Amino acid sequence: MATQTDLTARQIVSAYVQTSxxxxxxxxxxxxxxxxxxxxxxGEAGVxxxxxxxxxxxxATVEKMYNGSVQGLLxxxxxxxxxxxxxxxxxxxxxxxxxxxxVDYADQSRKADRGVTQGIIQYLAQAHTPRESELGHRLxxxxxxxxxxxxxxxxLILEGSPKEAVQLDLxxxxxxxxxxRQDLEDIKVTYSEQASQQLSAVAExxxxxxxRLSASLLFGLLFGSxxxxxxxxxxxxxxxxxxxxxMDFVASVSHELRTPITxxxxxxxxxxDGLVLGSESLFEHxxxxxxxxxxxxxxxxxxxxxxxxxxxxxSHLLRELRVDEVVADAIRSTKGLLEKAGATIDVxxxxxxxxxxxxxxxxxxxxxxxxxxxxxxxAGNRWVGIAARLNQEAREIEVSVQDxxxxxxxxxxxxxxxxxxxxxxxxxxxxxxxGLGLSIAKRSAEALGGGLSVxxxxxxxxxxxxxxxxxxEALQGIRRQRVPELERQP
Amino acid sequence: xxxxLTQNQTxxxxxxxxxxxxxxxxxxxxxxxxxxxxxxxxxxxxRKIFLGExxxxxxxxxxxxxxxxxGQPERETxxxxxxxxxxxxxxxxxxxxxxxxxxxxAPKTLASPLILRKFVFNAPGAIGYLxxxxxxxxxxxxxxxxxxxxxxxxxxxxxxxxSE
Numbered sequence: 001m002a003t004q005t006d007l008t009a010r011q012i013v014s015a016y017v018q019t020s021x022x023x024x025x026x027x028x029x030x031x032x033x034x035x036x037x038x039x040x041x042x043g044e045a046g047v048x049x050x051x052x053x054x055x056x057x058x059x060a061t062v063e064k065m066y067n068g069s070v071q072g073l074l075x076x077x078x079x080x081x082x083x084x085x086x087x088x089x090x091x092x093x094x095x096x097x098x099x100x101x102x103v104d105y106a107d108q109s110r111k112a113d114r115g116v117t118q119g120i121i122q123y124l125a126q127a128h129t130p131r132e133s134e135l136g137h138r139l140x141x142x143x144x145x146x147x148x149x150x151x152x153x154x155x156l157i158l159e160g161s162p163k164e165a166v167q168l169d170l171x172x173x174x175x176x177x178x179x180x181r182q183d184l185e186d187i188k189v190t191y192s193e194q195a196s197q198q199l200s201a202v203a204e205x206x207x208x209x210x211x212r213l214s215a216s217l218l219f220g221l222l223f224g225s226x227x228x229x230x231x232x233x234x235x236x237x238x239x240x241x242x243x244x245x246x247m248d249f250v251a252s253v254s255h256e257l258r259t260p261i262t263x264x265x266x267x268x269x270x271x272x273d274g275l276v277l278g279s280e281s282l283f284e285h286x287x288x289x290x291x292x293x294x295x296x297x298x299x300x301x302x303x304x305x306x307x308x309x310x311x312x313x314x315s316h317l318l319r320e321l322r323v324d325e326v327v328a329d330a331i332r333s334t335k336g337l338l339e340k341a342g343a344t345i346d347v348x349x350x351x352x353x354x355x356x357x358x359x360x361x362x363x364x365x366x367x368x369x370x371x372x373x374x375x376x377x378x379a380g381n382r383w384v385g386i387a388a389r390l391n392q393e394a395r396e397i398e399v400s401v402q403d404x405x406x407x408x409x410x411x412x413x414x415x416x417x418x419x420x421x422x423x424x425x426x427x428x429x430x431x432x433x434x435g436l437g438l439s440i441a442k443r444s445a446e447a448l449g450g451g452l453s454v455x456x457x458x459x460x461x462x463x464x465x466x467x468x469x470x471x472x473e474a475l476q477g478i479r480r481q482r483v484p485e486l487e488r489q490p
Numbered sequence: 491x492x493x494x495l496t497q498n499q500t501x502x503x504x505x506x507x508x509x510x511x512x513x514x515x516x517x518x519x520x521x522x523x524x525x526x527x528x529x530x531x532x533x534x535x536x537r538k539i540f541l542g543e544x545x546x547x548x549x550x551x552x553x554x555x556x557x558x559x560x561g562q563p564e565r566e567t568x569x570x571x572x573x574x575x576x577x578x579x580x581x582x583x584x585x586x587x588x589x590x591x592x593x594x595x596a597p598k599t600l601a602s603p604l605i606l607r608k609f610v611f612n613a614p615g616a617i618g619y620l621x622x623x624x625x626x627x628x629x630x631x632x633x634x635x636x637x638x639x640x641x642x643x644x645x646x647x648x649x650x651x652x653s654e
Contacts (some may be wrong), residue, residue, distance in 0.1 A: 161552055
């Protein structure tokens with residue numbers, strides 16, 4: 001029991017999904033420009049992401065430049081200062097005979113040279129290019145050479161040989177220090193070149209981002225304008241079409257109403273004016289009035305049904321249905337029509353058909369319209385065939401209504417499902433109808449996620465097929481139910 | 491390597507025996523620059539260097555004597571044990587030597603053992619003195635008559651009474 005309930009729930013959900021899909025497809029075709037506009041906006045967002053990526057790269061490059069070149073230049077400034085300080089403090093020791101001061105200057109010089117040595121090690125550790133490594137090693141070597149001279153000069157100063165100290169500094173110390181200074185200058189140039197390259201890269205990123213952003217904005221603006229224009233135009237066209245449809249509808253309904261009303265009016269006037277004499281004539285006029293009133297009632301019913309199927313979200317009472325139940329309901333409802341026309345009906349329903357999900361009244365009305373059409377266009381051959389079968393490949397149940405009537409000309413096939421359309425042959429043959437039957441049948445089938453198709457041959461007849469899809473879960477359930485049945489069959 | 495000193499000076503250089511001291515003493519280390527190849531000096535050679543009678547090391551570097559400032563026990567000890575003079579005698583001798591040209595470079599007078607240690611560290615030809623406890627790896631302690639300051643027969647012992 002519980003399994004059956006679950007199955008029903010699944011089928012109902014599946015039917016809703018199918019209905020929603022059809023509804024969505026209609027909406028999509030109606031709002032294609034809006035969708036395109038959204039796609040453009042998505043594209044804009046994509047370009048925005050690219051621009052953001054470029055900006056992030058720019059930021060990373062700037063950060064790299066700051067951490068590399070700018071910080072490097074700052075460190076280089078410290079390095080240059082400490083190198084100068086090393087030499088300066090050494091020479092300060094020459095300016096005094098006070099041993100304490102000389103030791104103090106020597107200390108300061110050594111402290112400064114430790115700063116330089118550390119700076120060079122740091123520079124080498126952070127060197128990324130062969131050029132930087134080469135410069136670093138050269139500086140390290142030249143700085144060591146200068147320090148040896150500096151130590152000797154300091155020693156001479158402290159030992160009380162200032163003259164020799166000055167001579168040593170001038171002859172060896174100055175050239176050695178010049179080499180160090182040249183190395184530092186080369187490093188500075190390298191830093192400047194790197195900073196310049198990175199700045200160029202940032203400028204390139206910035207240029208590219210600007211171009212992309214501008215192009216994107218321009219494209220977005222242009223396409224957006226076009227899309228807005230198209231949407232407005234589409235809406236306007238839709239509004240015009242709706243107005244035209246409403247006018248056509250009113251005109252058609254008015255026309256259809258006028259005919260029976262006129263007939264009824266004429267018959268009534270004749271009776272009122274005493275032109276109808278005798279019971280036979282009175283019966284004839286009474287029959288005209290009742291026939292036309294019946295036609296009028298039918299027309300009003302059809303119009304109301306058409307209006308109901310025209311709503312965007314028709315409300316249906318979905319439940320699990322058996323196909324034979326639907327067919328029986330349709331035959332029962334058209335029994336009077338069939339008997340009056342003297343038509344024979346041949347029903348063939350495949351055994352073990354799975355249940356479907358739908359609204360009984362809607363499906364029944366759909367079949368009733370098709371049966372009524374088959375009777376009306378049977379051209380003397382009063383045979384109507386109803387068949388139901390499972391189309392496993394298409395995952396649907398097909399219910400067809402067949403007649404051996406006049407058939408439909410190819411030129412009419414494209415219009416037979418349009419509301420109020422009536423074939424010129426039908427009109428010429430005085431076949432009564434509102435032109436709403438097939439339109440209502442088609443809309444009813446589509447409203448339940450299905451469809452309506454037709455195959456016809458002039459002089460042979462027509463077959464209208466209602467396609468009712470079923471959900472995958474329902475199919476699984478159906479298979480499980482059918483296998484034991486098949487196994488039971490001899 | 492032995493540097494020649496006079497016999498007379500040698501006789502005067504005998505320091506007081508450690509057994510006669512009543513207070514705990516500390517050795518006075520003679521320190522040179524670590525690049526100096528000298529490892530040992532005789533007591534006589536040491537006096538000669540401090541008196542300015544010898545101006546260069548065998549490696550050619552000028553000898554730069556480092557003295558601590560006036561009033562410090564180490565200086566008192568050096569004046570007493572190496573120069574064998576009191577402060578006034580040392581000053582007189584220095585002035586006379588400078589005036590006569592016997593002393594080419596006056597000893598550097600430095601304010602503290604720390605500065606003296608740094609001086610010796612920086613000057614390859616420097617020689618100075620420090621309490622054994624003030625010595626570190628930046629300078630080299632040389633043997634005097636083959637003995638290091640921790641030797642019980644080491645001659646240069648600071649007499650703390652001299653600073654009282």
